[in-house]
Amino acid sequence: MIVLYHCYGAAHSSVLSAAIHLGLLADDRIPGIKEIREIPYFDRNKTEEIGIPFLYGIDKWGNKIYVQGMGGSDRIVINLLKDIMALYGIPEREILLVNALENVNILVRIGGFLSRRLGLVFPGRVISIIGLQLAYPKFLRTVQRVKDYIAKFYEM
């Protein structure tokens, strides 16, 4: 199965979700600023890379974990994905789309804007990380629901 965590720019929330899924971040406590800052691809994706889904890693069950920024064109991009899958006869159950943006708060949005749009990387990164720490339990719940779904999927 492919799990695709998506958000606006594939810089913060989707990357954090994928990192939690792959065990790169703790699931029993809130990670520190340094731990979050050092996860692969955190706050790195450039504006011109929005839209490209990229492979973040493979989990211990062999599922491919992707991350993608949809740039606010979620409806079009998701429908494009469905149309491609229908065209090539790929069953819809082969991919699980997870909207990581649902878990973000105002601090993550402000931090992301400062860092990615205005180029104020240091303050932007710090603010977004603090926002992610505050929302961390929500991200944990989302990832756990994804894992539960995958477990049920393989039981069937």
Next chain:
Amino acid sequence: MREEIKLIIFLCTGYSPLPFFLFYLFFAKGKSFNEIFSAAIMDYRKYKEEKKVLLRVYPERPEKLFILIGGRKKRVVLQALDGYLKMFGINHNYQLLDISRYEKSCCKLASLMERVGLKSLPINLYKYSCRQIYRKIKD
């Protein structure tokens, strides 16, 4: 690797008769403007209810023709298209025809009018827009 499929994709920002008009203009030479436009409007109405982003048209043709309705953020959608094909291991080989430059303000206004429920005025606006393109290409 999944099977390679050669595609021709018309890229536009919104659904309109324009890609069908351009298809007939490029692939059905020798016809008059009115013949082309009438055929285009018929096909536009035929495919309208499918509401897809990547719409397969004219399946009887040997070329595999698609319309990609990418919205305003074309780069995002095109990068997503390439990324998804790569993600599924599809060896794609497509030719992209970006027709969004032909989507002038008349076309966009017509689309907006259709959405609010008007019927004949949008068609007249589409016709005007297509006629401008027809004249430019024929000249």
